[in-house]
Amino acid sequence: MSEKIGVYVCHCGTNIAGIVNVEEVSQWAGSRLKDRGVVIARDYKFMCSSLGQELIEKDIKELGLTRVVVAACSPHLHERTFRTACERAGLNPYLCELVSIREHVSWVHTDKIAATAKAEAVLSGGVERVIHNEPLEPLKVPIHPDSLVVGGGIAGIQAALELADGGNHVYLVEREPSIGGHMAQFDKTFPTLDCSACILTPRMVQVGNHPNITLLTWSEVTKVDGYVGNFEVSLKKKARYVNTELCTGCGICVEKCPKKVVDDIFEVGMAKRKVVYMPFPQAVPNFPVIDAPNCTFFQKGTCKACEKFCPTNAIDFNQKDEDITVKVGNIVLATGYDLFNPQRIPQYGYGRLENIYTSLEFERLCNASGPTGGNIVLKDGVTPPKTVGIVHCVGSRDQNYNGYCSAICCMQSIKFAHLVHERTGADIYNFYIDIRTPGKSYEEFYQRVLDEGTHFVRGKVAEVTDVARSPEEEGKLIIQVEDTLIGKQRRIPVDMVILSAGLEPRHDAKEIGKLFGIACSADGWYIERHPKLDPIATMTEGVYIAGCVQGPKDIPATVAQGAAAAARIQGKIQQGEITLEPIRASINEDQCSGCRICNDLCPFNAILFHEDLAVSEINAALCQGCGTCVAACPAGAISGTGFSNEQVLAQIEGLLLRNIEKIESNKVPV
Amino acid sequence: MSKNQKPKFAMYWAASCGGCDIAVLNIHEKILDVDANFDVVFWPVAMDAKYKDVEAMPDKSILLTLFNGGIRNDENEHIAKLLRKKSQILVAFGSCACEGCIPALANLSPADEIVGTAFHTISTENPEGIHPHVSWKAPEGDIHIPTIYPVLKTLEQVVDVDYFMPGCPPESHQIGTVIDLVIQVLQGKAQLPPKGATIGVGNSTVCDECKRTRNVKAIKEFNRIQLIHADPELCLLEQGIPCNGPATRSGCDSRCPTAGAQCIGCYGPAEGVIDYGARLISAFASVIDSTDPQEIDRILDGIPDPAGQFYRFSMGGSLLRAAKPAWKNNGG
């Protein structure tokens, strides 16, 4: 039983017709492919126009077409256009194929005869393929109205607040004892010089008080099961050893704790904290946590000072980690970034020479609640620097480390220059490759700092050394740099060096990504669905990314992404159910032998094995339609809609014109 | 039933080893059912008969012909076409007729090389350098022997086949089942399966019948079975032994893995599969536990003869069918 195929060859003005003889292609299809089911073949100036689409719709209705092939531009542009046109005319949209004779033929070949022949072959491939297309219906799954936000930095906070304000319940999970993220560590933010904590903490308090937000700090996600609209997430709520029902946040335990350790996280190693501690004064939630590996009681069985002095008996050394499972419909990953470690650039002397700070360390120096009370001083804790060197692009824009630009370091370095100027009056040198100030008021901020007298030297710093070559360099840090604007090497002695270290993905980003079924690019940032048009969605339905997990960006962009993720999710929740593209695989249970070869091939965990039945099964909602398992199954028991074996094999026959030979000679396709 | 009223049965061996015929004889007492229900008119291994007897039969007078062996020479093709003409139901019986089986492995070499190996190797006693000729003038008259084709073909590559019964040989219990079915059909108690069906088989692959425990696969190396102490309870493939079971049609009751040997694939491909070897290439490669090209090559070195491993029984029925040097001219 033959299909009735309509073929439409587009001129695309002269884009296609200028090289490919479209009338010839259309006539060729109408005559040579007639025995393959082509009942009508037309060519038209612009198939994607409403008139072009109407040609298709009319033919479907009047000729009873059962398949449609359009030879025009790339399916990435107009596949949906033509499929929708077919749908309007009553033909299942998946019975329509668009083959490219523009991007892949007319735009890339110059020989008109060869291009026309190739266009015929491409069209022939499309016709053979479409014969095996099946009508498909998009899959609909219900959406659970709760959401999960992972990461309590400004991106996660924004997403959680927007969702919660919209009337939806949100779980906000944060690995550290308090939310706030990196923004809580900063002193001032560019370009407004707002105090970071001042603009952040009201949001943090809102989160802590919000009736629609369940805040789970000191917690981590351990497992994610399920699929969009129906995730089941397992969390581990680590033991704080503090009973939060009784704790009032008075802080006496912290005061009385006799042991101090270096605070590697919040103070970035610049200061010490107690073993029972709150990460910073404005912490939300306002409960301390005991650092068990360093606690005298846990290590030796003695002390317990915190317990003795707690007025509400809130210390509980017997508290255990808690395993929680929550059901959510959508997930936002907003776990932020790590800083590039400048120790990887030994010639910059970080970690070896004194008074060299990373950007985050310098933020702590500047911060009023930091180790020096906000005074910018040298390692001795007293002396302000007389000259400061600020190095841009440390570990960024560098083929030896990270090739990308970290987006915020120029503004951050300019901000540092301003703060140093304001608080010390020191002589300041900024060493840059380019000045990148694209945001609103950024360029003006740069001008302001230029006016303040900061010296901007265009050159990549070669070395930071303490080896003096002249008396003026004694006891100083010398920055060796080529000043490219004057074409000379310079040695600039400074008291303090600030390294604007680049942003990197979290060290465990890849593993975390695997938990959620999303991938990292070669640089390690999570891959977005489309870099231009959809930066907050991922290839995994129901999992969104916001903030620096997607790539380095400033606070306004981060906040925008958090809000965007929330808006997208709210839209889905409102609809109650979600529609999924029906390009996915399924396993024929009778043919499956339970060999389990497919089981580990799915990065989206869509393949389950039923021990009792000894067969594997694919969860259609989790399946992303890559087809890897279809190709791998040794029993041929897995089939994939949209790209079935029959479709591809037929397309190969068509591309090689074996279908014509079948009719016209006695040679059959193998 | 008198001899003349019983439906006629024939069995023929083309390029084969004789195992299929023995498998039929090996159905023990069931052979009496065959005798009771059929008139065996042509079965070279079991009875005396001449080709001219078959040529004299009316077309479609033989109800059921089991044809085993591949089509290696013009005699094989002639008899295949002859039996097709004379039979109502023609079954490609056994792996040789279905997929080419071991004789099809010869498709990896040109025919003259094969003949040369048989007649002119260092261990062959052939002082006069005798070499077969298609026709020869002997004192008694002209002698003709069949011409070897460049490439072995399967039965369906030369004639229209009604049913396929794979196996090397097909298991006797399966043969018994099929015979029972045909007898039931004769008695009007059952329907024949649709034309072109594979019969005497299960619905799945050997793993379906295999009793070993199966886990998720991650292969770090391939081993020859004699080089490791294989765990008798665990899937052989997981232990790095290249077992073709996952791609091989079920029906044999997983005989070889049960006995401690890897499946070598004699029951051919699963339903709907057009190239058996491709399934194994894909499956094995997919579960190799490495992303580094050098390590992948090292692991693949553990299968030194992949064409033999993956196409041992199915070269003739594969997409490529033969190695390029074996094809003579372009016409196949």
Place this chain on the structure above:
Amino acid sequence: MNNNETFEPVIIGFTCNWCSYRAADTAGTARVKYAPNIRLIRLMCSGRLDPTFVLKALANGADAVLITGCHPGDCHYVEQNYKALRRFHLLKRVLTQMGIEPGRLKLVWASAAEGAILAAEFDKFINEVRALGPLNWPLQEQKTFSTPTLAEVAA
């Protein structure tokens, strides 16, 4: 078949929807020119590449096959291109045993932005295959079901 002087290879190229197909589109948008000998098939992922497809192409008139996909580590579906890589390695060994020159099967990675690079790879492969000459895999005869005599067949 063409004689070798005018031989123009026909190559089937498999591309993945997210990277290499888009790279081919990018080449088109940028009007980068390459020889017309390659005909592309779109798959969702290089992991969909079934060795059957390659064998089908070679047995039905293609002189060579090009497999393309996302760079390792960049696969849109996380790591499926590694499966394609492994299948390619094993398939190449089998093809070599079947007397098909290893130069007739090639694997190239390309990201969506690398249109010019992919176009250059197309041209490079086309030239390599042109030098190898036609594959000329015997196309299969239509089956005929008449019954010649033994004498007719032996002639």
